[in-house]
Amino acid sequence: MTKRRSQNPSGRQALGARLPVGTPRHPLSPEPTAVKLPPPNFFSTAPVELIIRIFQSCASFPDLRSLLLTSRRTHATWLAHRTTILAHVAPRTIPAFDRALLAVRATALVHTATHHGLLPPPIHPSSLTHPTLPSPADLSAVLSLHHLARCIETRHRHHRPRHAHPLAGRQDASPAGRDA
Structure with missing residues (x-):
């Protein structure tokens, strides 16, 4: 079954109307072109x-x-x-990534044990550096630790103390001051 041509009052074919199969196209209408995909x-x-x-x-x-x-x-x-x-x-x-990963895993063990009200297990570095890949949680914690270390470095580099170190001027702080 073919679709009827929809015509508007002027007698022209409406835009978007389908032509029946085998109907010749108008000689001035552009030929349909294939959609060009970008090259891979x-x-x-x-x-x-x-x-x-x-x-x-x-x-x-x-x-x-x-x-x-x-x-x-x-x-x-x-x-x-x-x-x-x-x-x-x-x-x-990340500098010292292996040590940061070790610290993150050890902290996780201690946190889990403390959360359950237990003493932390003995921590052996060799058991924390097993050959498995770090989990996304481990990597996230290492990145957070790296960010914290960079913040502390920046603060230390740009921080000028207002006062001298509290023990710098005291006589009793030095070993020689205790004997006098």
């Missing part, structure tokens, strides 16, 4: 493993962020493999 870029065709290696080669977190915002596929790769990627980028970006 590297990230839309590259294997995921290669995209992960490119992520892992980033030198800083801003570089990592810029790369993950490049395309939907890089963002999807980031969401699926962010723990693996961060485990490679964070040690190059």
